[in-house]
Amino acid sequence: MITNTAPKYEYMPSEGIEKIHETTMRVLEEFGIAFSHDEAVDALERAGCEVDRDALPAPLVKFPRELVMEQIAQAPREFTLHARNPQNNVIIGGNHMVLAPVYGPPNVQDLDKGRREATMEDYRNFVKLAQVVPDLHNAGGTVVEPNDEPQETRHLDMMHALLTLSDKPFMGNVVSAENANDCIELAAIVFGGRDVLAKQPVMLSLINVNSPRLYDTRMLDALMTYVRARQPVLVTPFILAGAMSPVAVGGTLVQQNAEALAGITLTQLVNPGTPVVYGSFLSNSDMQSGSPAFGTPESAAALLVSAQLARKYNLPFRGGGGLTSSKVPDGQAMWEAMMTLFPTFLAGTNFVLHAAGWLESGLVSSYEKFVMDVELLKMMQVFLGGIALDDEGLALDAFEEIGPGGYFFGAAHTMRHFRDAFYRPLVADVQNYIRWEQKGAETADVRANRVWKKWLNEYARPAMDSAIQEALIEFMARRKQEIV
């Protein structure tokens, strides 16, 4: 993980943050949030919420603000997510940043085979890539949808791949309570039982709100299952402003805040003290076409304010990534990725989903964009790493040695530091035009194509006890039989 000690960028003055908070409390008290889940509604009612069971499309829950503030205060400020390889343990929260690959796309794209439906092989490839790259600290979850596996059982194959091909922390399946339970059982085999998991959480799962103001049954089933097993969740309103929220960033932030705090309150009522992350997935619709638009200036601003809100509530924050609406890893893809990634880092985001590989509004996992995004992640780390002002950093001996009009290439100070003084690019090309042309006049995506292949070649499967391997296979086989 990254420890980011750079100052956070406080985009919105504190009075603005207070105004959003106050309005959020009004929305929770006066408008409420709908929960399509009896047990969840029961728990909220018992805690003092006002419930309208006849409301449509689901029971409407109104939250007293004292309850919300009391409950969210129980969630830890930061927590450790344990990995199969303890060197890959990460802290979620505080000054730490954990980067995870793209999540959710049904398709993949690369320069060799073009755009196509993703398969289990692609799934394994992206897990391997996230394992190889030190700048990613999480193996991911649905890095792609493996469409060649039956829908009812593919969560088993995905979790098996995450557990065996990677030794980094990972994300659980959220399609149903049953799936979530299978993921917990598989993890329990690897980590030594459900009791161990409850003490040392190993998986972080993505609970999306069906915005506006609705938690659906499927997501609440998954939320309840993970939280009861004391596995942390990312409670994330999924908002494209203008469609799922008002066509205004202020109101959208209020809605997101109300939705997130309502869900986080529920997690603490179900299992007090369970780690939970304040999530934001907030962009806007293109109001001409109705299409989702990513890497927009509004989403960049909203990301910074979302992080400010999470800090106000002392909760770890998830947001940002390398988002874009572009169909190919071209100029647009990369300026939009930067438009999201730069504020992601300035916000000190604690968990960054979609940090690498996202393309086409999240419909495609791109092999080349994955590599290009990793370049951005590396650069952002150097950027926020600070500037040394000790004797070697100030280099006064170099000034003594090199006079006006001179060259520093040969200075003693340069000799001491040239190897690691500056960032070395991964795919960016700094050669002059003639050399670049002689080497094939390659664009960045063509160079990136070579890099992911090299990474897949370098991939080494982390060792795993054979008894555990067999137990995993056995569990999967049994469950597949039960399910089919």
Next chain:
Amino acid sequence: MITNTAPKYEYMPSEGIEKIHETTMRVLEEFGIAFSHDEAVDALERAGCEVDRDALPAPLVKFPRELVMEQIAQAPREFTLHARNPQNNVIIGGNHMVLAPVYGPPNVQDLDKGRREATMEDYRNFVKLAQVVPDLHNAGGTVVEPNDEPQETRHLDMMHALLTLSDKPFMGNVVSAENANDCIELAAIVFGGRDVLAKQPVMLSLINVNSPRLYDTRMLDALMTYVRARQPVLVTPFILAGAMSPVAVGGTLVQQNAEALAGITLTQLVNPGTPVVYGSFLSNSDMQSGSPAFGTPESAAALLVSAQLARKYNLPFRGGGGLTSSKVPDGQAMWEAMMTLFPTFLAGTNFVLHAAGWLESGLVSSYEKFVMDVELLKMMQVFLGGIALDDEGLALDAFEEIGPGGYFFGAAHTMRHFRDAFYRPLVADVQNYIRWEQKGAETADVRANRVWKKWLNEYARPAMDSAIQEALIEFMARRKQEIV
């Protein structure tokens, strides 16, 4: 111009800024700066500097810190640059940002004709593009080098183009004192005489330091000429760290600061109170190849600190732009441009040279990249524009209208605001894959190609009094005869 009221990003803690300041003062007092110009050296010596006239490659001047602080305090915090069309007047300094096109490339590139030597036609095209685009507030200077015009007289044709094809402020030629004087004379014809210019500055010229620690004769000739005519200059150390400065960002910032403050001190001794801008052009060498590298993480950090230093000295700040080492407007070009532009805006940079069109480490002015950069400039303005939290911004009536799980597209609040609620992209494509493919599967550069042609079509030459037009032609003809 832009009024940027967003908070500045204070990258470096104030103790760091103080340490850089202190070390800078030591460099000025103990190591000194070389000035290859007798009059400049005389002025500095008279003011109390210690001068070694026998030093090589030029007289070495050591500055008492009190003198430096006294002199730079005379330069105005902000000033107005006057335009032929008073609606295009801009303030340089304070919370204002003025954006100017690329400066210096000998080549141009577009998708139709590829990379080639720039001509006077290209020069005129880029001046026209900067005139058409409202997001650029300055017509530029050497938008390209027009290689088809004789070197000795091309400054006349360039200045004539700036004065007649644009009615925005512009930049003067700095090749020699004679050239600078020609530019002032031409401007005087348009603005009503040298006296008017002295009261209402109209041109801003780029004085580069021949780093490390050397002001050469040519640049000092231009500086003295402009400053005596009370036209502001951008005093800008030109530094690729590792070559022209130590291979360390801290020492490089010290050197830049010493060089800039020395030159600014000179401007105030020559003509006290003349407006001057603290300039930074700071990137690093790729230490493997020795090539210049742009859009690097080190340059992003240095840019923010440079702006902090300029603020400390109450001086307007120039820096940043859309810099890249890429040879084509691909993914690399745009992530590197963003790596520089994002901090440019976070720093509240007052004058941004190279804001649009820069490609290939500054060797190429790209028509397509120009358009793509303008998209970034538009987005950054929206990003820093803030979030409205009034009643319409919070949209509580929309929450009242649209319940859980609903869609906001039809809400009354949406009807009131959908037209201008969110940024509308210039070249970014948000269509779905099928539509995008049906429309030709265009990458961003292909779409940008259409935009600059449309802009050139839309260009309208601003009106100018025919007597002034004739006087300009007459002056040019006379000077060309004298020079040849």
